[in-house]
Amino acid sequence: xxxxxxxxxxxxxxxxxxxxxxxxxxxxxxxxxxxxxxxxxxxxxxxxxxxxxxxxxxxxxxxxxxxxxxxxxxxxxxxxxxxxxxxxxxxxxxxxxxxxxxxxxxxxxxxxxxxxxxxxxxxxxxxxxxxxxxxxxxxxxxxxxxxxxxxxxxxxxxxxxxxxxxxxxxxxxxxxxxxxxxxxxxxxxxxxxxxxxxxxxxxxxxxxxxxxxxxxxxxxxxxxxxxxxxxxxxxxxxxxxxxxxxxxxxxxxxxxxxxxxxxxxxxxxxxxxxxxxxxx
Amino acid sequence: xxxxxxxxxxxxxxxxxxxxxxxxxxxxxxxxxxxxxxxxxxxxxxxxxxxxxxxxxxxxxxxxxxxxxxxxxxxxxxxxxxxxxxxxxxxxxxxxxxxxxxxxxxxxxxxxxxxxxxxxxxxxxxxxxxxxxxxxxxxxxxxxxxxxxxxxxxxxxxxxxxxxxxxxxxxxxxxxxxxxxxxxxxxxxxxxxxxxxxxxxxxxxxxxxxxxxxxxxxxxxxxxxxxxxxxxxxxxxxxxxxxxxxxxxxxxxxxxxxxxx
Numbered sequence: 001x002x003x004x005x006x007x008x009x010x011x012x013x014x015x016x017x018x019x020x021x022x023x024x025x026x027x028x029x030x031x032x033x034x035x036x037x038x039x040x041x042x043x044x045x046x047x048x049x050x051x052x053x054x055x056x057x058x059x060x061x062x063x064x065x066x067x068x069x070x071x072x073x074x075x076x077x078x079x080x081x082x083x084x085x086x087x088x089x090x091x092x093x094x095x096x097x098x099x100x101x102x103x104x105x106x107x108x109x110x111x112x113x114x115x116x117x118x119x120x121x122x123x124x125x126x127x128x129x130x131x132x133x134x135x136x137x138x139x140x141x142x143x144x145x146x147x148x149x150x151x152x153x154x155x156x157x158x159x160x161x162x163x164x165x166x167x168x169x170x171x172x173x174x175x176x177x178x179x180x181x182x183x184x185x186x187x188x189x190x191x192x193x194x195x196x197x198x199x200x201x202x203x204x205x206x207x208x209x210x211x212x213x214x215x216x217x218x219x220x221x222x223x224x225x226x227x228x229x230x231x232x233x234x235x236x237x238x239x240x241x242x243x244x245x246x247x248x249x250x251x252x253x254x255x256x257x258x259x260x261x262x263x264x265x266x267x268x269x270x271x272x273x274x275x276x277x278x279x280x
Numbered sequence: 281x282x283x284x285x286x287x288x289x290x291x292x293x294x295x296x297x298x299x300x301x302x303x304x305x306x307x308x309x310x311x312x313x314x315x316x317x318x319x320x321x322x323x324x325x326x327x328x329x330x331x332x333x334x335x336x337x338x339x340x341x342x343x344x345x346x347x348x349x350x351x352x353x354x355x356x357x358x359x360x361x362x363x364x365x366x367x368x369x370x371x372x373x374x375x376x377x378x379x380x381x382x383x384x385x386x387x388x389x390x391x392x393x394x395x396x397x398x399x400x401x402x403x404x405x406x407x408x409x410x411x412x413x414x415x416x417x418x419x420x421x422x423x424x425x426x427x428x429x430x431x432x433x434x435x436x437x438x439x440x441x442x443x444x445x446x447x448x449x450x451x452x453x454x455x456x457x458x459x460x461x462x463x464x465x466x467x468x469x470x471x472x473x474x475x476x477x478x479x480x481x482x483x484x485x486x487x488x489x490x491x492x493x494x495x496x497x498x499x500x501x502x503x504x505x506x507x508x509x510x511x512x513x514x515x516x517x518x519x520x521x522x523x524x525x526x527x528x529x530x531x532x533x534x535x536x537x538x539x540x541x
């Protein structure tokens with residue numbers, strides 16, 4: 001009996017010693033969507049919405065997602081392609097990094113100068129998973145909810161970034177989106193929204209989609225205000241589904257660890273949308 | 281463009297369409313009448329509850345109420361009911377209708393129920409959602425669990441299809457074999473006069489969330505007599521649970537009463 005008790009104490013001591021030597025587990029939740037939205041608004045108050053002017057009514061925008069830096073070989077390749085094909089802008093739909101603090105400056109190094117090619121970002125769940133994630137993202141890249149326009153000689157097209165990195169837009173961002181669509185959409189020819197979380201569950205996966213209540217409200221808004229395309233990442237497998245009048249597109253991953261990295265080229269030819277998935 | 285952006289549909293929503301609402305209402309009332317009036321019934325029952333809650337998509341507080349009538353004969357049970365939105369930004373008054381049938385089985389001393397169900401809800405003025413599927417639930421002492429699958433279809437209502445020139449082939453979106461689950465623990469056995477318990481689940485009577493978006497449900501009940509049960513529930517809904525980045529989504533308070541006549 002005495003030996004048994006002694007063994008138990010030794011076991012308990014060993015467990016406590018092991019626990020004490022481990023890094024403390026951080027159970028803190030990421031910044032809620034509403035707070036991120038408020039931060040984004042303070043930035044937008046300082047800086048008006050971007051407008052890109054192009055000389056032709058035929059232009060292209062490159063969309064990619066899930067670069068998961070770490071390493072940036074594929075990311076750099078797509079930026080090179082974007083520059084060589086004279087794309088008017090590059091948009092990246094979240095999971096820019098793996099979420100490590102050191103990944104953010106690495107990612108920032110890959111972004112070309114704005115004069116070379118304007119780049120527009122939105123965060124994904126990996127970027128926000130640590131409690132410092134949003135702070136790092138915001139300091140380096142700015143707001144997550146914003147829009148920019150592309151002005152051609154004959155029309156203006158609108159591109160909206162929405163932040164779905166924590167699985168929901170949050171009530172304030174949803175209100176803002178409705179306000180933008182209500183007030184700005186009618187002045188634009190095409191409206192394209194990009195975000196991280198894919199909306200329509202086109203296949204089985206253990207990744208989060210918006211809750212059905214939020215999805216219904218968004219589909220309703222997209223239909224009422226003629227959103228032409230919703231471009232997301234998150235799933236890593238490209239797909240396209242027309243539901244209502246909105247084309248729900250998932251672009252593949254350009255992570256260096258992905259076996260089939262790919263991006264999407266979106267062409268606007270006299271207002272007609274032509275999208276093509278391109279393998280790297 | 282036929283419809284300018286932001287143009288609201290002039291068509292009445294389908295579920296708000298008097299013909300459709302009256303039809304659904306008649307089906308439900310017929311079931312209720314059959315259940316309540318039949319002299320052959322072994323045990324009819326009725327459940328009425330009210331929900332009040334707020335979530336990131338609701339804009340403000342919403343209040344719903346539902347009535348569900350059931351009839352047990354032997355090991356079989358059928359149930360049907362409807363949901364009314366008393367306060368909501370976008371839903372019509374009659375916002376849901378459901379019907380389900382279940383049968384009790386036993387296996388090695390464990391009792392379980394096999395259930396088939398169909399639910400139709402009005403997600404918004406232009407969109408509706410239907411779900412059908414099967415559920416297996418089991419209770420053992422203080423534990424209860426359920427597992428099942430549902431087939432969801434989002435569909436634009438006919439008014440919206442014509443108003444927004446939606447192609448027929450793009451008017452519906454199907455999700456097949458979604459996962460449904462519930463796992464809970466109660467402080468006391470099921471037949472006790474009062475009880476309290478905690479569960480993690482992704483479904484309720486008129487809503488089935490994605491399997492990746494679980495909700496936490498705290499439930500308390502009190503049985504003042506053998507036939508009546510009063511209950512109250514508090515729900516907490518999360519978003520992004522399996523994404524490593526989680527966010528609050530909403531809460532729901534529910535209170536209800538059920539009778540077994």
